[in-house]
Amino acid sequence: xxxxxxxxxxxxxxxxxxxxxxxxxxxxxxxxxxxxxxxxxxxxxxxxxxxxxxxxxxxxxxxxxxxxxxxxxxxxxxxxxxxxxxxxxxxxxxxxxxxxxxxxxxxxxxxxxxxxxxxxxxxxxxxxxxxxxxxxxxxxxxxxxxxxxxxxxxxxxxxxxxxxxxxxxxxxxxxxxxxxxxxxxxxxxxxxxxxxxxxxxxxxxxxxxxxxxxxxxxxxxxxxxxxxxxxxxxxxxxxxxxxxxxxxxxxxxxxxxxxxxxxxxxxxxxxxxxxxxxxxxxxxxxxxxxxxxxxxxxxxxxxxxxxxxx
Amino acid sequence: xxxxxxxxxxxxxxxxxxxxxxxxxxxxxxxxxxxxxxxxxxxxxxxxxxxxxxxxxxxxxxxxxxxxxxxxxxxxxxxxxxxxxxxxxxxxxxxxxxxxxxxxxxxxxxxxxxxxxxxxxxxxxxxxxxxxxxxxxxxxxxxxxxxxxxxxxxxxxxxxxxxxxxxxxxxxxxxxxxxxxxxxxxxxxxxxxxxxxxxxxxxxxxxxxxxxxxxxxxxxxxxxxxxxxxxxxxxxxxxxxxxxxxxxxxxxxxxxxxxxxxxxxxxxxxxxxxxxxxxxxxxxxxxxxxxxxxxxxxxxxxxxxxxxxxxxxxxxxxxxxxxxxxxxxxxxxxxxxxxxxxxxxxxxxxxxxxxxxxxxx
Numbered sequence: 001x002x003x004x005x006x007x008x009x010x011x012x013x014x015x016x017x018x019x020x021x022x023x024x025x026x027x028x029x030x031x032x033x034x035x036x037x038x039x040x041x042x043x044x045x046x047x048x049x050x051x052x053x054x055x056x057x058x059x060x061x062x063x064x065x066x067x068x069x070x071x072x073x074x075x076x077x078x079x080x081x082x083x084x085x086x087x088x089x090x091x092x093x094x095x096x097x098x099x100x101x102x103x104x105x106x107x108x109x110x111x112x113x114x115x116x117x118x119x120x121x122x123x124x125x126x127x128x129x130x131x132x133x134x135x136x137x138x139x140x141x142x143x144x145x146x147x148x149x150x151x152x153x154x155x156x157x158x159x160x161x162x163x164x165x166x167x168x169x170x171x172x173x174x175x176x177x178x179x180x181x182x183x184x185x186x187x188x189x190x191x192x193x194x195x196x197x198x199x200x201x202x203x204x205x206x207x208x209x210x211x212x213x214x215x216x217x218x219x220x221x222x223x224x225x226x227x228x229x230x231x232x233x234x235x236x237x238x239x240x241x242x243x244x245x246x247x248x249x250x251x252x253x254x255x256x257x258x259x260x261x262x263x264x265x266x267x268x269x270x271x272x273x274x275x276x277x278x279x280x281x282x283x284x285x286x287x288x289x290x291x292x293x294x295x296x297x298x299x300x301x302x303x304x305x306x307x308x309x310x
Numbered sequence: 311x312x313x314x315x316x317x318x319x320x321x322x323x324x325x326x327x328x329x330x331x332x333x334x335x336x337x338x339x340x341x342x343x344x345x346x347x348x349x350x351x352x353x354x355x356x357x358x359x360x361x362x363x364x365x366x367x368x369x370x371x372x373x374x375x376x377x378x379x380x381x382x383x384x385x386x387x388x389x390x391x392x393x394x395x396x397x398x399x400x401x402x403x404x405x406x407x408x409x410x411x412x413x414x415x416x417x418x419x420x421x422x423x424x425x426x427x428x429x430x431x432x433x434x435x436x437x438x439x440x441x442x443x444x445x446x447x448x449x450x451x452x453x454x455x456x457x458x459x460x461x462x463x464x465x466x467x468x469x470x471x472x473x474x475x476x477x478x479x480x481x482x483x484x485x486x487x488x489x490x491x492x493x494x495x496x497x498x499x500x501x502x503x504x505x506x507x508x509x510x511x512x513x514x515x516x517x518x519x520x521x522x523x524x525x526x527x528x529x530x531x532x533x534x535x536x537x538x539x540x541x542x543x544x545x546x547x548x549x550x551x552x553x554x555x556x557x558x559x560x561x562x563x564x565x566x567x568x569x570x571x572x573x574x575x576x577x578x579x580x581x582x583x584x585x586x587x588x589x590x591x592x593x594x595x596x597x598x599x600x601x602x603x604x605x606x607x608x609x610x611x612x613x614x615x616x617x618x619x620x621x622x623x624x625x626x627x628x629x630x631x632x633x634x635x636x637x638x639x640x641x642x643x644x645x646x647x648x649x650x651x652x653x654x655x656x657x658x659x660x661x662x663x664x665x666x667x668x669x670x671x
Contacts, residue, residue: 205396212361213410213461214384223409227400 012205035111046280067281086265086282093156093262094289096176097245100183104191104240107184107234112195113225117204128196135189143253148176150254179254186250187243191236198232238294238308245290262286312496313374314339315360317499320369322355331521332369337499337514337588337669339464344500344508348520348544348669353501355521357467360499362505373465374532375648389458390467394474395450395549397442403453404429404438410461427457431490448479455490465497472507473642501543505545509533517541517666533611535577540582542589551588555580563662566624569606575659585665590655592621595635597645600654605615607652608633612643624651 011082012020047063055061071090073084115124134142148154157169172178179307200227210220226233253262266286269279298304315337322330324595330352337343345353358364360371373387383390389410398406405412407428408421416424429435430474432628434445442450452470458466468487472480488511502508506513509529516526517540525537536542543550551567558564563576565588573590589664601604608624621643624633635653637645645651 088602203394203396205392205394206398208363208383209390209392209396210398210409212363212383212390213412213457215386215409216413219413223401223412224398 042280043284045277045285048277050275050277065293068279068285069281070278071285088292089260089265090262090289092259092286093286094293095247095260096180096183097241099181100187100244101241103180103184104188105237108191108195108236109229109233110186112199113190116196116200117202117207117225131189131192139249140188140253142186146178146182146254147173148187150181173254174256174258176256176259179251179256179259182250182254183244183247186247187240190239194232194236195229196232198229202228213216219301230301230303234298234301234303235308237297241294242290245286264273313338315343315497315499316370316372316375316464317356317360318370318372320356320359320371321367322352322359322364323367328521331356335516335523335526337497339497340495341513341517342400342488342498342500342511344502344512344515345518346502346508346515346545348503350520351518352521353503353518354469355498356503357390357469360465361388362386366559373498374580378518385462386414388467389461390473391454391458391469391472392541393469395454395471397450397454397457399442399449400441402438403434403440403445406453407438407443407456407460414461424460425456428460431459431493431608432456441618442494447475451475451483452486455487459490459494463496465499466491466549468498468500469501470501472502473504480507487511497663499524509545518581519544519669530551536589536663537578539587539589539663539666539668542587542661542663545579547592547634549590549635550668551590551593551641552590555582555584555586555662558582558584562657564660565605569608572606572660573604573657574662575658576662580662580664586658586662587665588662589666592635592654594659595653597637597641597653599652602657604657604660605652605654607650610647610651612647613642613645615639615642622651 001270015023046067047065049064049066053059062261069233071086072081072083074080074085115127132244137145149156152171154172156172157166161167161169170177205228206224206228207220210224215223246263247261248263248267251264255261255264261287266279266282269275269282273279298308317333317335320330320333321328335358343625345356346351357362360373360378361365362378362381362385366379378386398409400410404425406424407425408416410426411421425438426435429438432455434449434452437445437449437453442453445453454471455466472487473482475483487498487500491511498507502512512529514526514528515532517524517532519540525532525541527535532541532545536545539550542548549568551565551572553565553567556564556566556571558576558580561576562573563580563586564571565586567588572588572590574590580586608626611625612620612623614621614623619636620637620639621634622642622645624635626633627636633653
């Protein structure tokens with residue numbers, strides 16, 4: 001306990017009373033009022049019946065597991081053992097988010113390596129600028145741009161057909177290729193920057209030393225660069241995975257007619273279905289699943305939370 | 311196995327800047343060879359060209375008679391020890407040492423065994439399981455040597471590896487490096503700006519300045535018979551007296567200095583009337599007028615006490631402290647700043663060279 005009070009005393013001594021009070025109030029307000037309280041409210045919501053406003057607060061307004069049961073088993077009288085319709089969307093969303101994350105890592109790692117260890121200074125800054133500029137355009141517009149690019153009559157199909165690579169236009173949107181590409185692009189910077197920071201801190205002499213000892217390029221990456229960049233990789237993957245699994249705009253715009261994203265199901269419960277408790281339960285299942293998944297991956301790859309925060 | 315290294319008209323340019331100009335030399339197999347020079351003289355450039363990280367602009371690098379053009383660093387029979395060592399911090403000590411073997415797909419059990427042998431060679435037999443960060447500076451130094459030796463290079467290249475160590479450790483590592491070189495018997499090429507290191511360890515030294523090799527020779531040769539004013543002033547302490555040659559024969563030249571005509575050896579073939587510099591090392595200056603002439607008288611500016619000796623500084627032609635010499639404590643008692651002192655030296659131990667660039671330190 002004394003350690004905590006020491007910390008506060010030191011903090012106040014260093015920053016002065018006014019700034020300290022402001023910082024603590026702001027942080028506590030942000031965490032408690034803007035994050036924790038609404039989430040707790042939603043959590044409570046997810047355990048309740050969907051009642052009309054007049055019945056809220058009456059003795060009918062009690063806690064229930066019904067909303068969670070629905071995701072697993074469906075409505076009463078469902079002929080199947082499980083609610084496959086929603087469970088499938090759920091697992092496919094997680095799986096697709098994993099794929100998008102891996103795709104992003106595969107694209108961004110060489111770029112980050114190039115920007116930090118191959119070129120330097122001014123050139124690297126121009127490179128970063130080129131990466132950032134497209135993100136001034138808002139997410140929805142970027143998603144529509146991808147829809148145009150990947151459309152049946154879009155430029156990509158036009159080029160493929162005219163170059164004779166495919167006999168007729170490919171249905172990129174139906175095959176979800178547009179969706180995965182769009183999602184990978186949407187969160188690319190969140191992968192690039194942690195990787196950039198991690199690889200930049202690697203002493204170039206280590207790469208030269210490995211090379212001098214006879215190492216081929218892939219082993220240099222495997223034994224020297226990737227272990228060094230691991231916290232950055234973990235941090236980038238976590239952010240991209242979480243945001244991809246929770247994305248709404250890109251799946252709405254780029255998703256094929258037959259493929260739903262789990263967030264779209266949640267959205268439907270809230271808005272089309274008007275069933276907030278049901279939507280809240282679905283949202284919590286997604287959140288918990290993502291956290292569990294990320295923590296498991298961190299355990300497997302032996303990364304600690306502290307390293308990620310570096 | 312050990313190989314000789316040959317630089318054949320090697321020139322390296324970065325844009326318009328000539329980092330290394332027409333280097334020609336042969337480093338015999340199994341010898342300890344040093345490149346000595348101030349920072350920016352091109353010595354690291356030579357090392358990077360030998361290891362393959364830099365391509366020659368002109369000329370060739372040959373190792374064991376084979377031209378290295380187009381052969382990347384990982385395929386050369388050399389191993390480089392970096393100035394900052396560049397050990398892998400996320401690997402254990404033994405994994406660092408065995409990395410080169412891992413690359414060569416040596417089975418793990420054999421790798422461990424070889425690492426253990428090398429750990430014993432560098433006198434760290436029980437440190438294999440530690441991380442590099444748990445070792446001291448001197449220990450890391452030795453691990454870097456072991457890591458390079460593990461791949462059994464024919465030539466070991468060392469880029470100022472001792473510069474980060476403190477004085478005592480540096481002195482100790484000099485002896486140790488030399489001992490390791492003699493035990494493994496391969497060619498060591500050593501880069502340094504520290505003449506003490508070069509003189510103590512090397513069989514041969516190349517002194518460099520501004521991309522040009524000034525002189526190649528053994529330590530005593532370079533110290534006793536410098537070929538250029540740069541070498542004379544860079545290696546060891548030296549007092550320089552500038553003037554015109556008053557008279558010269560095959561053996562000696564007399565240089566007309568501010569203090570009168572002073573004589574030194576004439577190995578450069580100076581003729582009467584040439585502009586010259588006479589170099590007189592502090593240790594050959596002795597108090598008193600002597601019997602052969604060759605004496606000078608000047609004002610004592612300072613006296614410094616350093617244990618085994620005292621250093622005396624006399625005023626040079628501009629009245630600044632420049633001429634220095636050392637003397638025993640007993641003799642130093644007779645000298646005090648402000649007075650005049652007379653010193654003399656043997657003409658056979660001083661050397662007269664044509665006027666040229668001096669080393670600035």
